[in-house]
Amino acid sequence: MNNETTTDLLVVGAGIIGLAHAALAVERGLSVRVIERDHRAVGASIRNFGHCCITAQSGELLRLAQVSRRNWLRISELAGLHAAPTGAVVLAHSDAELAVLKELSASREPGQVVLLDAAETRAKLGPAGAQAPWPGLIGGAFLRDDLRVDPRTTVGRLADWVDSRPQAIVHWNTPASGFTSVPDGVRVTTPRGDFTASQVVVCVGHDLDHLFPEEAAEHRIQRCSLNMALGRMSEGFRLSPAVLTATSMLRYPAFVETEAAAELRDQVTTTAPELLEVGANIMFTQRPDGTVILGDSHHYHRTAPPFLDESVSETLLEHLENTIGERPRILERWQGVYASSEVAPLFVQEVLPDVTAVSVTSGVGMTLSFGVAERTIDSLFT
Ligand SMILES: Cc1cc2nc3c(=O)[nH]c(=O)nc-3n(C[C@H](O)[C@H](O)[C@H](O)COP(=O)(O)OP(=O)(O)OC[C@H]3O[C@@H](n4cnc5c(N)ncnc54)[C@H](O)[C@@H]3O)c2cc1C
Numbered sequence: 243m244n245n246e247t248t249t250d251l252l253v254v255g256a257g258i259i260g261l262a263h264a265a266l267a268v269e270r271g272l273s274v275r276v277i278e279r280d281h282r283a284v285g286a287s288i289r290n291f292g293h294c295c296i297t298a299q300s301g302e303l304l305r306l307a308q309v310s311r312r313n314w315l316r317i318s319e320l321a322g323l324h325a326a327p328t329g330a331v332v333l334a335h336s337d338a339e340l341a342v343l344k345e346l347s348a349s350r351e352p353g354q355v356v357l358l359d360a361a362e363t364r365a366k367l368g369p370a371g372a373q374a375p376w377p378g379l380i381g382g383a384f385l386r387d388d389l390r391v392d393p394r395t396t397v398g399r400l401a402d403w404v405d406s407r408p409q410a411i412v413h414w415n416t417p418a419s420g421f422t423s424v425p426d427g428v429r430v431t432t433p434r435g436d437f438t439a440s441q442v443v444v445c446v447g448h449d450l451d452h453l454f455p456e457e458a459a460e461h462r463i464q465r466c467s468l469n470m471a472l473g474r475m476s477e478g479f480r481l482s483p484a485v486l487t488a489t490s491m492l493r494y495p496a497f498v499e500t501e502a503a504a505e506l507r508d509q510v511t512t513t514a515p516e517l518l519e520v521g522a523n524i525m526f527t528q529r530p531d532g533t534v535i536l537g538d539s540h541h542y543h544r545t546a547p548p549f550l551d552e553s554v555s556e557t558l559l560e561h562l563e564n565t566i567g568e569r570p571r572i573l574e575r576w577q578g579v580y581a582s583s584e585v586a587p588l589f590v591q592e593v594l595p596d597v598t599a600v601s602v603t604s605g606v607g608m609t610l611s612f613g614v615a616e617r618t619i620d621s622l623f624t
Contacts, residue, residue, distance in 0.1 A: 245437065255444065260278075260443070283401065288396075291526070291527045293389075293390060294609045295307075295388060296310070297385035297387045308613070310609060321400050322399055328483040329387070354386050355386070357381070373478065377565075390482075413432075418430050418432055427440040428442045448580055448601070471558075473536050474573060485527070489524045520540075583604075588600075588603060
């Protein structure tokens with residue numbers, strides 16, 4: 243394929259949302275071009291926990307998440323991605339936490355949210371359940387359908403796989419700067435020349451305001467910045483599922499929608515107000531190399547200041563240590579940024595004729611990616 247070829251689809255942005263669209267389009271035999279601003283993707287898709295938080299979604303998002311799960315597992319096989327159906331474990335340290343889990347479990351099909359006592363919770367964690375003290379643990383729940391993926395390797399491998407298909411190409415260091423309707427579709431302007439496609443899908447995450455400022459403002463899209471860290475636990479610490487805690491139950495919709503969540507919020511407000519002040523979601527996942535991704539806090543801005551407040555990181559680390567009973571040795575810190583909106587959890591809009599912008603505005607783009615992508619590709623090409 244050369245630069246003059248008009249493709250069926252042109253995707254702007256090689257994060258997980260753009261590449262999920264590209265991969266599903268390629269699978270259907272469509273010709274696809276992906277253009278990415280950077281020399282390699284360094285956006286939200288490599289900075290996250292790699293937790294596909296399927297079970298704790300609700301309504302339409304739960305349906306999209308389940309479609310996404312199916313696609314994740316299939317495409318991972320094809321493209322050599324790491325995607326493990328490990329489920330997730332929610333730790334409980336109080337009756338208020340158990341009440342939320344109990345209510346959610348009762349509302350789901352049997353086996354989807356399994357209530358656990360303390361010993362069962364440790365067992366579900368994998369070897370780490372016996373290796374660390376887990377102080378104050380009284381029980382928990384196993385979220386069967388969650389996946390653990392590897393954020394550091396996923397988008398690079400997926401881009402390579404898309405690029406290796408005969409009818410697809412990925413162009414790096416190629417920012418899109420303009421879109422013009424032409425007789426056979428849309429012409430996309432870049433400093434490396436123009437490309438034409440029948441349909442364009444713009445997946446630039448939180449940078450939607452750089453290309454479509456009015457639409458981003460109307461949807462009140464902001465940048466959510468998060469303090470994150472990579473740590474190593476003691477020798478041999480092996481954790482199977484993603485691990486969530488009380489503050490996770492105050493964030494993800496299926497927990498928040500329970501009646502019991504109000505009492506849990508009151509409890510955290512009294513016992514650990516510092517967590518609410520930094521918008522904490524104390525959770526962690528282990529990467530295939532044994533390092534542990536630790537986080538996180540949430541702060542909202544139109545433009546995110548680049549500085550990491552050490553006191554926020556320290557608050558998170560202290561609570562992580564109290565949860566595991568062991569202090570991780572910190573190897574790296576970074577700031578994650580994702581698109582956020584109070585208006586709706588997703589932004590999917592035809593912003594110009596044959597140009598659709600897609601941004602997950604609720605911090606669960608890894609989870610929803612392949613579900614949202616399937617829906618977009620269905621709507622544009624069937
Ligand atoms: C710290 C953190 C933890 C998270 N944890 C989870 C989690 O555990 N589970 C989960 O489901 N979600 C999680 N998320 C959310 C998830 O990472 C995001 O929703 C998702 O990665 C967004 O993907 P994206 O492709 O839209 O954005 P990005 O990954 O940011 O990709 C957008 C791409 O577009 C490119 N781009 C921008 N402008 C242009 C242009 N003009 N031309 C060409 N290219 C352009 C950028 O360079 C970038 O590569 C987390 C996010 C963060 C930050």
